[in-house]
Amino acid sequence: xxxxxxxxxxxxxxxxxxxxxxxxxxxxxxxxxxxxxxxxxxxxxxxxxxxxxxxxxxxxxxxxxxxxxxxxxxxxxxxxxxxxxxxxxxxxxxxxxxxxxxxxxxxxxxxxxxxxxxxxxxxxxxxxxxxxxxxxxxxxxxxxxxxxxxxxxxxxxxxxxxxxxxxxxxxxxxxxxxxxxxxxxxxxxxxxxxxxxxxxxxxxxxxxxxxxxxxxxxxxxxxxxxxxxxxxxxxxxxxxxxxxxxxxxxxxxxxxxxxxxxxxxxxxxxxxxxxxxxxxxxxxxxxxxxxxx
Numbered sequence: 001x002x003x004x005x006x007x008x009x010x011x012x013x014x015x016x017x018x019x020x021x022x023x024x025x026x027x028x029x030x031x032x033x034x035x036x037x038x039x040x041x042x043x044x045x046x047x048x049x050x051x052x053x054x055x056x057x058x059x060x061x062x063x064x065x066x067x068x069x070x071x072x073x074x075x076x077x078x079x080x081x082x083x084x085x086x087x088x089x090x091x092x093x094x095x096x097x098x099x100x101x102x103x104x105x106x107x108x109x110x111x112x113x114x115x116x117x118x119x120x121x122x123x124x125x126x127x128x129x130x131x132x133x134x135x136x137x138x139x140x141x142x143x144x145x146x147x148x149x150x151x152x153x154x155x156x157x158x159x160x161x162x163x164x165x166x167x168x169x170x171x172x173x174x175x176x177x178x179x180x181x182x183x184x185x186x187x188x189x190x191x192x193x194x195x196x197x198x199x200x201x202x203x204x205x206x207x208x209x210x211x212x213x214x215x216x217x218x219x220x221x222x223x224x225x226x227x228x229x230x231x232x233x234x235x236x237x238x239x240x241x242x243x244x245x246x247x248x249x250x251x252x253x254x255x256x257x258x259x260x261x262x263x264x265x266x267x268x269x270x271x272x273x274x275x276x277x278x279x280x281x282x283x284x285x286x287x288x289x290x291x292x293x
Contacts, residue, residue, distance in 0.1 A: 024059045155244070157199050167200075
């Protein structure tokens with residue numbers, strides 16, 4: 001049974017400088033909600049309320065966001081509408097959230113290793129703090145259901161365009177069903193002409209505690225960092241790993257263009273914005289029609 005979630009949120013966010021000079025990229029808002037709040041909510045909606053966030057230097061804003069702010073609550077409580085008060089109070093009580101700092105930015109694998117004492121000998125979920133997935137059934141819940149069936153580590157995956165595979169860890173495997181594969185190999189950000197597939201690791205995992213032993217044995221990889229994909233390849237020598245093609249739309253806040261697309265998509269899903277915002281976008285497209293062509 002999966003009871004704990006780990007959210008790595010220690011990266012420097014250099015692609016969003018200067019905005020991330022004094023705030024974590026995970027706190028970049030999607031309209032009025034920080035990215036990482038969507039991630040925490042996914043864990044909660046999946047039935048997990050014990051969450052460890054791996055943070056780093058300059059990430060205090062994340063802790064402050066999920067903490068109580070009694071002064072602000074007192075101010076909002078006296079307003080005619082209690083909606084904002086209720087929401088701010090809810091954020092401060094969302095889950096049992098713990099924090100630990102990654103002392104150096106040595107990669108995703110190193111960040112996850114910091115969770116070893118917290119998760120102990122239990123399987124645990126990993127949700128990357130800068131990636132939001134919109135789905136009917138929370139994606140972490142989908143992976144947990146697959147884990148319950150196979151009792152093996154599960155990697156959330158999605159099919160990506162071939163010209164973008166260099167951005168991802170890529171999965172090779174044998175098909176069990178339409179959405180489930182037995183993983184046979186993992187390659188971190190391969191070249192287009194060497195990729196074994198277009199099935200990409202998609203920022204969500206259920207991992208067994210055996211991953212920590214593999215992380216201890218993992219050598220520095222790409223970017224001189226401990227890559228989780230490399231550790232998973234070592235884990236594959238000890239036990240089977242399942243890949244599950246997730247049902248949902250993934251939004252990567254790791255680059256500026258995808259961030260802009262995310263805000264547009266989420267704005268169009270909000271009833272208070274849909275009509276006026278769609279009219280605005282239509283006007284913009286018409287004005288720039290010649291550029292698009």
